[in-house]
Amino acid sequence: MTDRPLRPPAAYENPEFLDRREARTLRILSEYLEPESRLRDQRVADTIVFLGSHLTPRGDDAEAAVAAARRGDGDMAAAERLATRARYYEDARELARRLTEWSKNLGQGGEPRRRFVVCTGGGPGIMEAANRGASEARGRNIGLNIAIPGEESDNPFITRGLSFQFRYFFMRKFWFLYLAKAIVVFPGGFGTLDELFEVLTLIQTGKLKKRMPVVLYGRPFWDDVIDFDAMVRHGTITEGDLNLFRITESLDEAFDFLTAQLKAHFLGDPGGTPDLG
Numbered sequence: 001m002t003d004r005p006l007r008p009p010a011a012y013e014n015p016e017f018l019d020r021r022e023a024r025t026l027r028i029l030s031e032y033l034e035p036e037s038r039l040r041d042q043r044v045a046d047t048i049v050f051l052g053s054h055l056t057p058r059g060d061d062a063e064a065a066v067a068a069a070r071r072g073d074g075d076m077a078a079a080e081r082l083a084t085r086a087r088y089y090e091d092a093r094e095l096a097r098r099l100t101e102w103s104k105n106l107g108q109g110g111e112p113r114r115r116f117v118v119c120t121g122g123g124p125g126i127m128e129a130a131n132r133g134a135s136e137a138r139g140r141n142i143g144l145n146i147a148i149p150g151e152e153s154d155n156p157f158i159t160r161g162l163s164f165q166f167r168y169f170f171m172r173k174f175w176f177l178y179l180a181k182a183i184v185v186f187p188g189g190f191g192t193l194d195e196l197f198e199v200l201t202l203i204q205t206g207k208l209k210k211r212m213p214v215v216l217y218g219r220p221f222w223d224d225v226i227d228f229d230a231m232v233r234h235g236t237i238t239e240g241d242l243n244l245f246r247i248t249e250s251l252d253e254a255f256d257f258l259t260a261q262l263k264a265h266f267l268g269d270p271g272g273t274p275d276l277g
Helices: 021-041 059-070 076-109 126-136 169-178 190-204 219-225 228-233 239-244 251-265
Strands: 047-051 117-120 141-146 163-166 180-185 214-217 246-248
Touching (some): 021 163, 021 169, 047 126, 047 190, 076 117, 076 214, 163 169, 180 190, 180 251, 214 251, 219 246, 228 239
Parallel strands (some): 047 180, 117 141, 180 214, 214 246
8 A cells, every 4th residue: 555645735824935034024914813813712802011021129129139139149130220219110010910900990880991001012121020010019010022032932921822923023013002992111121112213203293193191101211311301401301291291200190190191082982992893
C-alpha cells in the first residue's frame, strides 16, 4: 500500500503564508476583528486608558532601595529618585482602583454594558499599576500588548480573556482610542509622549468627536518636560488648546475631575459609545 500524500494546509492555517508580506492586509484586519469580537463577547464598550512609563518602579522595590542605601548599601540620592518615581506607580494603582469601584457601582441600575473598564498597554510599570488597582477592586481590566523584541510579556493583573497582543503599533493605538472615554497620562518616555500628542492632535483637529477628558498626572514632570506655555508664546498652539487637558499632582483632583466629566458627557448618552452590537 502506498502512502497517501499529506493534505496541504488551508491558506488561513498556513503560518508561513500568514507571515509573508502578501498577507499583511490579513494581519491588520485580524488585529481589528479579533479584539472587536472578544470585547463584544465581554460586553466592554467604554474604557479609561492609563498611559505611562514601563520603567516606573513598584513602591516596595523603592522602599527596599532606600532601606539598603540607609544601611550603606547603595546610593541614597539614586534611591530617593526611585522612591519619587515609585509614588506614581502607587498613585496609578490607587486611581485605577477608585475608578473601577466607582464604575462597578454604576451597574446597580441594570446597565447592560461594562462601563469605564481600565485599559493599559499591558506591560510593567504604570501599566501594571493600573491593571493591578483595577484587579484589586475586583474589576475587569484590559491589556493591549505590543510585540517588541526583548520586551516583557503581559503583566499578571490583566483579566483573563482581555489580554491582547498586537504586531502593529497603529492598530494598538486604534484600540486605545476607539473605546476610550478618558485618558490618564503618567510620566513616561517616547512611547507615552507619542500616544499623548496623537490624542491631543485628534481632539484639537476635531477628528475625535467625543468629549474625552485628558489628565496629565505628575505636575513636576510635565512642567519640566513640556513647556506648553512656550508653545502658546511661539504661536504653535493657541491659548484655548491648553484646555484640552488638565495637569494635576492630586489623586483626589484627578478622580473628581474624571468622574465628573464621565457623568456629564457619557452617562445616560447611548450615542456616546461605539456600537459593538
